[in-house]
Structures are given as structure tokens and as C-alpha cells.
Amino acid sequence: MKIAGVDIGTTGCKCTVFDAAGKYLGRAYREYPANRNDNGHEIDAKLILRAVFETIAEMAKQFPDIAGIGVTSFGETFVMTDEKGIPLHKAMLYTDPRGDKQNQSLVEALGSRQMQKITGVKPHVTYSLSKMMWVKENMPEVYSRAAHIFLMEDFVVYHLTGVAQIDYSLASRTQAFDIRNLCWSKVIFDQAKIDMSKMSKPVPTGTSAGAVTTEKARELGLKPDTIIVNVAHDQVAAAIGAGVFDGSVAADGAGTVECMVPVYDSLPDMDVMYEGNYAVVPYVVPGKYVTYAYSYTGGALIQYCVDTLADKEKKQAEAEQISVYELLEKQYIEARGDVPGDLLVLPHFAGAATPYMDAGSKGAILGLTMDSKVFDIYRGCMEGVVYEMLVNFERLIKSGVVCKRMAATGGGAKSRTWMQMKANILNIPITALSTVDAGTVGAVMLTGIAIGAFHDLKDAAIHMVQETITYHPNEEMHELYRGKFERYAKLYDAVRPLVGGGV
Structure with missing residues (x-):
């Protein structure tokens, strides 16, 4: 039995295949261009879809017994499509400045802190909702024709299965998802004047969308009973791939961007999160949440x-x-x-x-x-x-973070000097993991659970999460x-x- 994970990024996507014992077997990768200029920051969702299909087909040719494919993606970027899922415009990237005026109108009407208490994110033009409002106001013909509004995870899943569903963690990147009640916020959608019925159905992280359609199975060389899984926002997938499931451990993504992902066993202090611009995101374990603390230059x-x-x-x-x-x-x-x-x-x-x-x-x-x-x-x-x-880290401790250890992934985890430095500065043990690509590992773990290859998260971690060295802080160096x-x-x-x- 083979398990695949598709990871959709802003510049390219990859499909990686493992066996049920957690052994890496192969990977296919495709790039696609993004267009950033004074008029906006856009990406062609049709090119993303084509690249995803090419990577899946390449892996299916090598491994015809793929039993499940999990899909994880970057956040915020959305596209409006017709009933068949055909994009009606170029997708707007999270860096696109359009929507700032619309975001301000939402804040004036609902209040910034009230919106954050509902959605877990401090209102900002980065998120999807205000850009949806911009499209409706400036491209009314697109909005009126739109049957669906997809982010990239549910866009791809829809084209593979015909099912429109989005996991909770990615839904929260829209600035319109109620993180307590785990549903779209009618109050926010009504104020934004965006038709909530165009959005995909929110489902728990790691939910199966069912089998690939007969047409897509034939086109891509997949088995007709291959299961497709909505995994998560890529940073949540990376935390899962690091084996981080409760508040005692945080993930440290030591990649191009440095990103710390701690787990909260209940809702954190929302005021501290607001002041520090931290998102509160529903996690794979019911009742738990994560946040993202990051530096653009790691x-x-x-x-x-x-x-x-x-x-x-x-x-x-x-x-x-x-x-x-x-x-x-x-x-x-x-x-x-x-x-x-x-x-x-x-x-x-x-x-x-x-x-x-x-x-x-x-x-x-x-x-x-x-x-x-x-x-x-x-x-x-x-x-x-x-x-x-x-x-x-010091701000997050005030919000309720209680982690006693970090699990480090990415290229930086290979540097003994850097890992020991982190342990000494943060004054907490750092365990380096062998995987560079924790997001893909997390996708495969959840897909493996969905198809019955793993019993649960703990069993999946035993097979997929490989620890190397734990670096303990030196008190003298810490001082x-x-x-x-x-x-x-x-x-x-x-x-x-x-x-x-x-x-």
C-alpha cells in the first residue's frame, strides 16, 4: 500500500509517496509562476491545478497502488469558479494589497477585537475575505457567475472528487471562520455581503472527501478507489508531521521562513494573541488550537x-x-x-x-x-x-503556551551548531527530526489514518516521525x-x- 501527500505552495507543488511503514519512495515537483506588480499579486489557479495533476500522474505511473492522497496547501489565496470548478479570474495572493479599504469597512462595522474573538485572527488585508469583497465590487460579473469560492486545498480536492469541503485550519485563513463553533461566521459574511453558500463545507482536519472520480482516476492513472483527503493549512500539516499533538511540545520549522507552532490545550488568552498579531487556529486534535509565530527570514x-x-x-x-x-x-x-x-x-x-x-x-x-x-x-x-x-516565545508564554520541548524540522535542523544555539537561547530542549518536509509527512500521516494504514495519530507518528538528536540547554550559555x-x-x-x- 502506498500513501501520497500533495503539498501546494506559492511557487510550486509536490507529490510525495511513502509506503505504509513510513519509508520515503519518491517525489514529483512542478513550478508555476506568480505575477506581482503594482496592479496586484496574482497566480493562475489553472496552472496550479495542472501542476498538481502532473505530479500525481508522474507518481501514479511509478506507484500504481497509491491508496490515498492527502492535500495540503498555502493559505489565504482564493479563486471564484463556475459550477464545474473552472476559475473565473486570477487567484489573489495573500500579499495582494487590494481589499484594504474593504477590510477597514469590516473593522468599522464589527470592531477589530470582536472579529478576532470570532475568527481567531486580527483583521488584516492578508486574509481572503476583504479580497473577496474587492472582487465583488470591482469584478461584479465574476462574482455573479461564481458558484464556488475555493482556497487551494478545496479547489484541488473538488477537481479530484467533486466534493466541495475545506478543513478547519485552512478555513480559518479566510478571516470568516468561527473557531469556537467550527463553522462559517454568518455575522461576518452578512456584513461583507458575500454569499456564504458559495464557500466549501468546513470539515475537521484530515477528513476524507471520498474516492477520486472515475474520470480523474483514468486521466491520472490512479486506482478508482483511491481516497482523497482534505489535510490542512501547510503550517498545521507541518506541526502534525513533527509529531506535535499537545501543549507539551511545539514545532520549529527551520526552513526558509522560521516558524514556531505551539499547541494550546484550550483557547489561549485572546487579548495577548491580538496584541501580538497571532492567529488562533483549530487543530487536528478536537478542542486544541495552534498558533504561528514566525520570521520571514529564517x-x-x-x-x-x-x-x-x-x-x-x-x-x-x-x-x-x-x-x-x-x-x-x-x-x-x-x-x-x-x-x-x-x-x-x-x-x-x-x-x-x-x-x-x-x-x-x-x-x-x-x-x-x-x-x-x-x-x-x-x-x-x-x-x-x-x-x-x-x-x-516570551509573548506566547503569557498567552498560555506551556511547551517543554520543541521538535525541529527543515534544513536548519541539520545544523548542530544552530540547534544547540536555539536550545541555549530559548532554554528548552530541541529535538531535531530527520525530515526536511514535515508538511508532506503530516499529509501522509492523516491520509494513512483515513485509509486505515495507521490506527491514530500516535500510531502514524511511530511510523513517520523520526527523531535524530535532542539538544539540551546549557545554563551557563543561556545566561x-x-x-x-x-x-x-x-x-x-x-x-x-x-x-x-x-x-
Whole structure:
């Protein structure tokens, strides 16, 4: 028996296949373009659908006995379609600024805090609803013809099964889902004047949509009884793939974006969540919730540092047959010792995410001298990313987070130096997992449960979640980092007035 997970991202999608014992078997990947200009940020949903079908067909050709396919996707982006699911316009990305005026009108009518208490998210143009309002006002012919409004997970599931359903976690990215009653909010849809019946039916994370249609099974080379599963928003899928199921553990996605996903065993303090711009998202375990604390530049900042400054070090690393990251880490430790660096790096090179949500913030490197080397800047970037996570972690503790350990996935989890640094700075054990792509693993886990390959989440984790090393905090090092963090915590307020731009 084979199990597949489809992960739909903003620049490409992949279909990954495992067997029922949790062994990775293969993957297909396709890219698609996004169009970002002054008129808007859009992506062609038809290209996404074609890419998804191509990856599934490629894997089905290699593995004809795929028993189930789970679908996970990025959030917010939506498309209005006709009855057959044919898109009527280009899908608007979460970064698209259109809808800001409409969002403000919602806030004026309903109140920002009241909307957050219903939906779990502080109102913002990022989310889908205000953009739906923009389409209705500016493209009335599209809205009047629309039979469905899909996000990408339910869009793909509909085309595979004919069933229009969306899981709770992705539904919450619309800014129109009631996280307590687990249904669309009639109050919000009525105020927005968007027909709620056009939305897919909300269902629990990991719900089967049934078998693929006969036509699609024939077209893609799937078995006619292949089950299709609505998995989750990609960050929720990643937390599941990290084996994080209760408040004692948080997921740490050490990828391009650094994202911490803790679990709440009940609703958190909504006022703290509001002030920190944190979303409250229904989780796969009934009654539990997660949030996302993230920095736009996690691994992306490390890559930027290497690509911009480390040409000589790249050549040296190649000659020594090690990665340039290993070389820079080794150079720093040999020259300075494995201690906090002298530089302070504000990692807002692509703007600030939580808790600030400030697109106008800029990155900064403080403390440079004539003695500063590339490895010093590299080390400072690593520390800055983790300090930013500590800013978030301390706020989340006030909201009710009680985690005692973190499970790290992504490329950054392979760096022993970075993982130990995280444990020391956050003062919490960090367990590195072998998987880079936790979202796909989470999709396969839930799909495996839906088709009977796994009994439950615990059984799925035994098969799919592979721990490598646990890094324990060193109290002496924590105190050293803590002293430096007290200075870092003042950095945003000191730098922000100097770089201009609106908040």
C-alpha cells in the first residue's frame, strides 16, 4: 500500500509517496509562476491545478497502488469558479494589497477585537475575505457567475472528487471562520455581503472527501478507489508531521521562513494573541488550537548572507568537501569560541512578521569593526533569527503556551551548531527530526489514518516521525545569551524610526 501527500505552495507543488511503514519512495515537483506588480499579486489557479495533476500522474505511473492522497496547501489565496470548478479570474495572493479599504469597512462595522474573538485572527488585508469583497465590487460579473469560492486545498480536492469541503485550519485563513463553533461566521459574511453558500463545507482536519472520480482516476492513472483527503493549512500539516499533538511540545520549522507552532490545550488568552498579531487556529486534535509565530527570514537570511558575502568561503568549503555552512560555523568557533558573538543582527531583511507585522521594518547589523569577518556576520544572522523567536516565545508564554520541548524540522535542523544555539537561547530542549518536509509527512500521516494504514495519530507518528538528536540547554550559555538578548529586545524600537516607511 502506498500513501501520497500533495503539498501546494506559492511557487510550486509536490507529490510525495511513502509506503505504509513510513519509508520515503519518491517525489514529483512542478513550478508555476506568480505575477506581482503594482496592479496586484496574482497566480493562475489553472496552472496550479495542472501542476498538481502532473505530479500525481508522474507518481501514479511509478506507484500504481497509491491508496490515498492527502492535500495540503498555502493559505489565504482564493479563486471564484463556475459550477464545474473552472476559475473565473486570477487567484489573489495573500500579499495582494487590494481589499484594504474593504477590510477597514469590516473593522468599522464589527470592531477589530470582536472579529478576532470570532475568527481567531486580527483583521488584516492578508486574509481572503476583504479580497473577496474587492472582487465583488470591482469584478461584479465574476462574482455573479461564481458558484464556488475555493482556497487551494478545496479547489484541488473538488477537481479530484467533486466534493466541495475545506478543513478547519485552512478555513480559518479566510478571516470568516468561527473557531469556537467550527463553522462559517454568518455575522461576518452578512456584513461583507458575500454569499456564504458559495464557500466549501468546513470539515475537521484530515477528513476524507471520498474516492477520486472515475474520470480523474483514468486521466491520472490512479486506482478508482483511491481516497482523497482534505489535510490542512501547510503550517498545521507541518506541526502534525513533527509529531506535535499537545501543549507539551511545539514545532520549529527551520526552513526558509522560521516558524514556531505551539499547541494550546484550550483557547489561549485572546487579548495577548491580538496584541501580538497571532492567529488562533483549530487543530487536528478536537478542542486544541495552534498558533504561528514566525520570521520571514529564517534560513532565507542565512542563505542571503552566504550568497552575498561568502564567495571565497564557498570555494574553500568545496576544496575541503564540506558545506559552506559547516565551514563558517567551524571558522567562527575556532576564532571566537562557541560563545555569543559581538554583533547584533535584526533579521527584518524582508520586513517583520510576528509580533510586529510591519512590512516597513528593515534589517540591521550592529557592532561591525575592522576585525569583523564573514563568519562573524554569519553567526550574528543565526543568533538574530533565534532572538526573534525568543521575542515571540516570551509573548506566547503569557498567552498560555506551556511547551517543554520543541521538535525541529527543515534544513536548519541539520545544523548542530544552530540547534544547540536555539536550545541555549530559548532554554528548552530541541529535538531535531530527520525530515526536511514535515508538511508532506503530516499529509501522509492523516491520509494513512483515513485509509486505515495507521490506527491514530500516535500510531502514524511511530511510523513517520523520526527523531535524530535532542539538544539540551546549557545554563551557563543561556545566561550569556540572555544578557545579549536584553540588548536585542530594544533593537526594533531603536532601528524602526531610522528606516522610514509606514507601519
